[in-house]
Amino acid sequence: MIIYYNTKMLKKTPFYEKHLEYKAQMIDFFSYLMPISYRSIKEEVLAVRNNCGLFDVSHMGRIEVSGKDYKEFVNYLITNDIFSLKEYQACYACMLYEDGGIVDDLVCYNLPERILLVVNCANLEKDYNYILSINKKFNCEVKNISEEVCQLALQGKRAEEILSSLTNDNLSEIGFYYSKEMKILDVLMLVSRTGYTGEDGFELYFDRSYAHKIWDALFEKDSSLMPCGLGARDMLRLEMGYCLYGQDIDKDKNPLEANLSFVVKFNKDFIGKEALLKIKEQGLKRKLVGIKFANKTVPRPKMNLYDSNNNLIGFITSGTFSFSVNCGIALGYVDINYCQIGNKVYLENKKEGEIVKLPFYQFGSIKKSKKEV
Amino acid sequence: MALVLDNLYYTKTHEWIKVENDIGIVGITDFAQKELQDIVYFGIEESIVGKELKAGDKFGYVEAVKTAADLYLPVSGEIIEINKELIANPVIANQDPYGQGWILKIKIKDKEELKNLLNSEDYKKHIGEA
Numbered sequence: 293m294i295i296y297y298n299t300k301m302l303k304k305t306p307f308y309e310k311h312l313e314y315k316a317q318m319i320d321f322f323s324y325l326m327p328i329s330y331r332s333i334k335e336e337v338l339a340v341r342n343n344c345g346l347f348d349v350s351h352m353g354r355i356e357v358s359g360k361d362y363k364e365f366v367n368y369l370i371t372n373d374i375f376s377l378k379e380y381q382a383c384y385a386c387m388l389y390e391d392g393g394i395v396d397d398l399v400c401y402n403l404p405e406r407i408l409l410v411v412n413c414a415n416l417e418k419d420y421n422y423i424l425s426i427n428k429k430f431n432c433e434v435k436n437i438s439e440e441v442c443q444l445a446l447q448g449k450r451a452e453e454i455l456s457s458l459t460n461d462n463l464s465e466i467g468f469y470y471s472k473e474m475k476i477l478d479v480l481m482l483v484s485r486t487g488y489t490g491e492d493g494f495e496l497y498f499d500r501s502y503a504h505k506i507w508d509a510l511f512e513k514d515s516s517l518m519p520c521g522l523g524a525r526d527m528l529r530l531e532m533g534y535c536l537y538g539q540d541i542d543k544d545k546n547p548l549e550a551n552l553s554f555v556v557k558f559n560k561d562f563i564g565k566e567a568l569l570k571i572k573e574q575g576l577k578r579k580l581v582g583i584k585f586a587n588k589t590v591p592r593p594k595m596n597l598y599d600s601n602n603n604l605i606g607f608i609t610s611g612t613f614s615f616s617v618n619c620g621i622a623l624g625y626v627d628i629n630y631c632q633i634g635n636k637v638y639l640e641n642k643k644e645g646e647i648v649k650l651p652f653y654q655f656g657s658i659k660k661s662k663k664e665v
Numbered sequence: 666m667a668l669v670l671d672n673l674y675y676t677k678t679h680e681w682i683k684v685e686n687d688i689g690i691v692g693i694t695d696f697a698q699k700e701l702q703d704i705v706y707f708g709i710e711e712s713i714v715g716k717e718l719k720a721g722d723k724f725g726y727v728e729a730v731k732t733a734a735d736l737y738l739p740v741s742g743e744i745i746e747i748n749k750e751l752i753a754n755p756v757i758a759n760q761d762p763y764g765q766g767w768i769l770k771i772k773i774k775d776k777e778e779l780k781n782l783l784n785s786e787d788y789k790k791h792i793g794e795a
Binding site: 333523527588590 | 699702703705706708728730731733756759
């Protein structure tokens, strides 16, 4: 008898049935069955830019750290400064190896008596084990709550209006990168003004058993709300110049060359600090830049970049055709001597691009007026 | 489910050809447009009109948000027309791949070559939707 094993068991988020109901095209995304898009990437991107979209981001990893000295522990793990955060405030940060290479980029929530770390789906297992290995010196409580808790991102200028119709709480008092525990319908959840699109919006963290109830309520409240997949999510983040782990950053890149210095606080101790100080002292060799192409060129990851004399000066890490800017856009690493804004770069086929200031899309509704970390 | 029409011939590389007398109309299949998703543009030189090309020749490429793909000719013959509306508005190939989204017309040199192509049943098997 031959026994066949299903070697590839794809995981499903609690919203899986909703994705099918809303006719999503599903893909295997790092072992999760996720929607790439429901209608078209273009419609979804433009809906988020002009109205509002809803993303299932439950595939992200969620890790809670608590116990004695949990803040000291997390502060040693990440490049940003946990102690600068008020209660319920969040920050974006990197977690590094000793050599300054990036383990992951993540969002950290300073919640009462615990910190919630939101990490990349593809890195969850790696991050969790890395955190446990560092924890040997600290003995904190580290809990992977990714399975129990689901996560939605409601993104777009109308996000506050739509979410407000489902709660008695005041959403306007939640500042950019702040969060609040509150009831949406009768479901207690963590609501934060965060996202990955450049638009104003919220992320909702709640018990997976309420997944369908919250999803349905949002669409019932607003028929113009657009379900959005990973295709739109990737284009929206790239239009803002936000890094994606595995493409723009990884263990062979450091946060200084990836333009992430704003989340590296040298006035505190963290893993990789010594290496970064050394890199800083020696000077960067390359830098992540934004490159815009003429409208019919679609740059792709791994394409090489050349100067006008055909010298290799860098490579693309993320690239797409942007529906918000209506041209080809890319992030890529370029030699430090060549990375000035305005410089022309060329693909192998001689198609010309120009290094531009980020973000590519300048009109995002993101509310940075309240204190930003 | 991808739409597969009965009255067309198909290639393994997801082009279709509709035969009207000795003229062939060529496009990409519904399966192909679903795989590609949002098509950004068709890279087809206008200079191929009037040229004799062979079955299997690359006649251009299509760029979509996620990926790019080369386009291959199902049969040999002279290219007589390119769909200018499609070049100007490539998303038509997503919306109507077997109709308004046609790519080019070809004067078929040898109809015997059609026998080398897939019929709708074979093509359904090829894309795993039989």
